[in-house]
Amino acid sequence: MAEKGSPIVLEARGLTKRFPSVIANDQVDLFLRRGEILALLGENGAGKSTLMNMLYGLYHPDEGEIWIKGEKIALKSPGDAIARGVGMVHQHFQLVPVMTVAENVMLGSETTRRWGMLDARAAARRIRNLSQQYGLQVDPEAVVEDLPVGAQQRVEIIKALYRQADILILDEPTAVLTPQEANELFRIMRDLTARGVSIIFITHKLKEVLAVADRIGVLRRGRVVGTTDPKTATEASLAEMMVGRQVLLRVEKDDAKPGRPILQLNDLRVNDDRGHQAVKGLSLELYAGEILGVAGVEGNGQRELVEALTGLRPLAGGTVLIDGQDTTHFTPRQITELGVAHIPEDREKHGLVMPHPISDNMVLNRYYQPPYARHGVMQQEKIIADGEKLVQKFDVRTPSVRNTASSLSGGNKQKVIVAREFSHPTKLLIAAQPTRGIDVGSIEFIHKQLITQRDDGVAVLLVSAELDEILSLADRVAVLFDGRVVKQLPIEEATRERVGLLMAGSTEA
Amino acid sequence: MQAAGGLDKQFNKAMLWYWGRRGVALALVLLIFYSYWQNPQLTTGMLNAMLRQSTPLVLGALCGMLGERSGIINIGIEGQMLLAAFVGFMVAATTRSLIAGVVAGVLMGAILGLFLAFMAVSLKMDQIIGGTVINILALGLTSFFYQANQTIPGKLPIISLGPLADIPLIGSVLFRNPPITYLALILVFVVHYALFYTRWGLRTRAVGEHPRAADTVGINVYRLRYMNVIIGGAMAGVAGVFLSLESVGSFERAMTNGRGFVALAVMIFGRWTPLGAWGAALLFGFANALQTQLQFGGSLQIPYQFIGMLPYVLTIVVLAGFVGRSRPPAAVGQPYETE
Structure with missing residues (x-):
C-alpha cells in the first residue's frame, strides 16, 4: 500500500x-x-x-x-x-x-x-x-x-x-x-x-x-x-x-406466483458459428409469472441458446416447446407471433435498423400486418402516430420519431426495443443482457418493466453477465457452464459465492 | 473424459493429415519416375510447362497474400499484372533493353499497389471496388495505348545452372529456366520465412488479424498496410513482365486471361501460406500443361473447348470446396479507424 x-x-x-x-x-x-x-x-x-x-x-x-x-x-x-x-x-x-x-x-x-x-x-x-x-x-x-x-x-x-x-x-x-x-x-x-x-x-x-x-x-x-x-x-x-442522485440498489418486488409452464427445453443442442457444439444438451422449464435468471461467464453458450429459442439459429438436437407448442422448426416470425418478445444481446446489430426512423423500428415485429400495412403498402401516418405514443409511454428521449435510431443514446435505443417488444401480447420474454452499457436511470426503468411483465403473467428468461442483476431480479437462477445447466437454484439459496463457484465450473457448490 | 476424447480425435486427425500428405507426395514422386521411365521427353516437357505455368500464379498469390495477411483484399491483381506486362513490354520495345522493361513493369505494379493502398487505407474505400477500379483501368489503358507491330529484342533467356542442369529429370526441370521462374521460386521461400519468422511478418499477421491490438502496442497499422500492398503490387508486376517478356515475348490484349483471379484461388487453396500457395500453383500449372498437351499433342476425341476448360473448372471446384473451410485473416477487408 x-x-x-x-x-x-x-x-x-x-x-x-x-x-x-x-x-x-x-x-x-x-x-x-x-x-x-x-x-x-x-x-x-x-x-x-x-x-x-x-x-x-x-x-x-x-x-x-x-x-x-x-x-x-x-x-x-x-x-x-x-x-x-x-x-x-x-x-x-x-x-x-x-x-x-x-x-x-x-x-x-x-x-x-x-x-x-x-x-x-x-x-x-x-x-x-x-x-x-x-x-x-x-x-x-x-x-x-x-x-x-x-x-x-x-x-x-x-x-x-x-x-x-x-x-x-x-x-x-x-x-x-x-x-x-x-x-x-x-x-x-x-x-x-x-x-x-x-x-x-x-x-x-x-x-x-x-x-x-x-x-x-x-x-x-x-x-x-x-x-x-x-x-x-x-x-x-x-x-x-x-x-448524482439517490439510487435504489435493490429492486423492489413481490414474490413470484408461477403458473403453467411456458418454455420447456429438452436436451437442447446448438452449434456455434464455427460448427462446434456450444449448447450441449440443455434442459429447462420456465413458468408463467416468474423470472428465470441464466447466470454464467460469457461464451458458455448463452448467445447460441437465445438465438436458438428465437429461431435465429437452427437446432442441432433436442426440442423446444413454447406454451405447449413444438417450435423446434419454427421461423423467427412464427415464434414472434406466438407471443415471444426478444431483447437481443447486441441492440445495434440485432435489435434495431440503425439508419431507419425510430417509428419504423417500433413496428419491426408487425409492420406487415394491419393497421401498419394494407395490401403491402405501409401506413406511415399510423406508424408515426403509434410511434409517438410509445415514445411518450416509454420515456424515449428524442426530438422526433422521424429521427434515425442511430441518433439515440444507448439507453434510449434499449427503450425503443423494449417498447416495441412489450407492445404486442407476450407470453415469453427473452432478455439477453438487457442493461449492458446503459445509464443507471435507464437500467432502473428497464428493471421495473421486467418486473411489471412478470407480474402480468409473462415468463421471463433473463440472460445476463452481471451477476448482481440476476441476483436482484430473478426468482430462480440457472447457472450455465460449458453449454449445460450445471445447477438450478431458488433465489434464496443463490449467494454470490455459490453462483460464482458454479459459474467457474464447480459442481460441488 | 469428453475433453480427452476430443483431443484423441484431434490427434488422430492430425496424424491422418500428416501421413496422408506424405503418402500423396510419395505417390506423386513415384508417378513422375514411372512416367519418366516410360517417356522421358514428354515427362520433362510437362514438368517444365507446369513450373512455367505456375510462375505467374504463385507470384500473383504472393501479391494477394501480402495484402490479405495485412488486412487488405487485393482483387486487382489481374489489372496489376496486365498493366505491368504492358508497361514492361513498351519500355523494352522503346529502350531495346529487357532489363529496363522488367524494372519498369515491376515499378508499375508497385505504383498500382500504392494506388490500391491509398484507396483502401487512406480513403477507406470498399476494397472490392478499389480492386475492380484497377482491373477496369488496366484493361482500358492497355487496350487504348496498345500498338501493333511493336517488337522487343527477344525474350528473357534460359539460364542453365552449370553442372546442376545436367542431372537427369531434375536438372532440366529445375535448373534450366529463365530468370523470373527462378525468382518466383526464391520469393516463395523468402516470403514464407519472412512471414512466419521475422518481426515484419509477425506485425503483418497481427495487423491482418486484429489491427487494434497492433495499434495498442505502438505498431503503425496504416504504414504496414501500405508497405505490404506496395510490395505485393511489385510481385504482381513481376508476374506481369513474366508474361510479356519471359513467356510470350510480346504483348496481347487481355493477355493475363484471368490469371490474377486464379491466383486468388491459389492463395486460398494454399491457406494463405507461400509454401501452400506454391503447391496449389503447381497443381493449377499442371492442369494448364495437361490442357495444352491434350489439345495439341492429343489423339483424344474430346472437343478442345472442354479440355481448355480444365484450369477454370479446377478453380471453381477449389473455390467451392475450400473457401468455407480454410480461415482467412480475421480483419481482411475492413478499413481501420484509429479514433
Whole structure:
C-alpha cells in the first residue's frame, strides 16, 4: 500500500476531449501516486475509457496536459506511452486470437536476432520469468483463442510487464471474470503494487472498489466529481456520487406466483458459428409469472441458446416447446407471433435498423400486418402516430420519431426495443443482457418493466453477465457452464459465492 | 473424459493429415519416375510447362497474400499484372533493353499497389471496388495505348545452372529456366520465412488479424498496410513482365486471361501460406500443361473447348470446396479507424 508521501507518477491537468456530438472529458484533473491502486468509478459513458485512452496515447486531448514521472509529455501514439512505462489492459482484450501467448506478448517489442529474425525462445524465457516473479500462470506456447478469459487477462498483464510498465491501467478488468477470478486478480494487483507498480483500476462495480482501492475517484458526465477514501465510503454514497442522485440498489418486488409452464427445453443442442457444439444438451422449464435468471461467464453458450429459442439459429438436437407448442422448426416470425418478445444481446446489430426512423423500428415485429400495412403498402401516418405514443409511454428521449435510431443514446435505443417488444401480447420474454452499457436511470426503468411483465403473467428468461442483476431480479437462477445447466437454484439459496463457484465450473457448490 | 476424447480425435486427425500428405507426395514422386521411365521427353516437357505455368500464379498469390495477411483484399491483381506486362513490354520495345522493361513493369505494379493502398487505407474505400477500379483501368489503358507491330529484342533467356542442369529429370526441370521462374521460386521461400519468422511478418499477421491490438502496442497499422500492398503490387508486376517478356515475348490484349483471379484461388487453396500457395500453383500449372498437351499433342476425341476448360473448372471446384473451410485473416477487408 502506498504512503501518503509517495511521489506522483502520473498526472492529468485539465484534460478535455470533445467528440462531434459530446464532450467526453471536461477539464479532468487526476493524479496517481507510486504503488497505489486508484479506482476510477463511473457509469457507462461517463468518460472513463476516453480518459484512459488519452493517458495511453490512443486519443489526443483537445486541451490540458499529461505529466508522467515529473515530465510534461505530448503522447502521439501508444508507443510514446509504452516508452514511459505506461501499460494498459483494455476492456476488450487486445490479443490476436490465432497467435501464441509469446507472439502476442512480444508483438511490437519483439526480441530479435539479426535482420529482424524473431527469437521466440528468448521471449518465452522472459515470459516464464515474469510469470514466476508475479505469480501469473501462463504458458508461452499456448494459442490465445484456446485460453479461458482469466488466462487471457493474465497474458495482457504480462504483456504490459514485458514492456517494463510500472504504471498499469486496467479498464473494467472484472467485467468478464467470475467472482473467484476477480479475487485472484485483486491478489495479483496487490502483489504488483507491493513491487512499486502503480495501478489505475476502472470499474462500475461498487463492491470491487471498496475491496481493493487505496483511493477512489468518481467520474460523471466527463468530469471528476470527487475523490474519496474507501475506508469512509459506502456503496450507497459511491452510487450517489456516480449518478448524482439517490439510487435504489435493490429492486423492489413481490414474490413470484408461477403458473403453467411456458418454455420447456429438452436436451437442447446448438452449434456455434464455427460448427462446434456450444449448447450441449440443455434442459429447462420456465413458468408463467416468474423470472428465470441464466447466470454464467460469457461464451458458455448463452448467445447460441437465445438465438436458438428465437429461431435465429437452427437446432442441432433436442426440442423446444413454447406454451405447449413444438417450435423446434419454427421461423423467427412464427415464434414472434406466438407471443415471444426478444431483447437481443447486441441492440445495434440485432435489435434495431440503425439508419431507419425510430417509428419504423417500433413496428419491426408487425409492420406487415394491419393497421401498419394494407395490401403491402405501409401506413406511415399510423406508424408515426403509434410511434409517438410509445415514445411518450416509454420515456424515449428524442426530438422526433422521424429521427434515425442511430441518433439515440444507448439507453434510449434499449427503450425503443423494449417498447416495441412489450407492445404486442407476450407470453415469453427473452432478455439477453438487457442493461449492458446503459445509464443507471435507464437500467432502473428497464428493471421495473421486467418486473411489471412478470407480474402480468409473462415468463421471463433473463440472460445476463452481471451477476448482481440476476441476483436482484430473478426468482430462480440457472447457472450455465460449458453449454449445460450445471445447477438450478431458488433465489434464496443463490449467494454470490455459490453462483460464482458454479459459474467457474464447480459442481460441488 | 469428453475433453480427452476430443483431443484423441484431434490427434488422430492430425496424424491422418500428416501421413496422408506424405503418402500423396510419395505417390506423386513415384508417378513422375514411372512416367519418366516410360517417356522421358514428354515427362520433362510437362514438368517444365507446369513450373512455367505456375510462375505467374504463385507470384500473383504472393501479391494477394501480402495484402490479405495485412488486412487488405487485393482483387486487382489481374489489372496489376496486365498493366505491368504492358508497361514492361513498351519500355523494352522503346529502350531495346529487357532489363529496363522488367524494372519498369515491376515499378508499375508497385505504383498500382500504392494506388490500391491509398484507396483502401487512406480513403477507406470498399476494397472490392478499389480492386475492380484497377482491373477496369488496366484493361482500358492497355487496350487504348496498345500498338501493333511493336517488337522487343527477344525474350528473357534460359539460364542453365552449370553442372546442376545436367542431372537427369531434375536438372532440366529445375535448373534450366529463365530468370523470373527462378525468382518466383526464391520469393516463395523468402516470403514464407519472412512471414512466419521475422518481426515484419509477425506485425503483418497481427495487423491482418486484429489491427487494434497492433495499434495498442505502438505498431503503425496504416504504414504496414501500405508497405505490404506496395510490395505485393511489385510481385504482381513481376508476374506481369513474366508474361510479356519471359513467356510470350510480346504483348496481347487481355493477355493475363484471368490469371490474377486464379491466383486468388491459389492463395486460398494454399491457406494463405507461400509454401501452400506454391503447391496449389503447381497443381493449377499442371492442369494448364495437361490442357495444352491434350489439345495439341492429343489423339483424344474430346472437343478442345472442354479440355481448355480444365484450369477454370479446377478453380471453381477449389473455390467451392475450400473457401468455407480454410480461415482467412480475421480483419481482411475492413478499413481501420484509429479514433
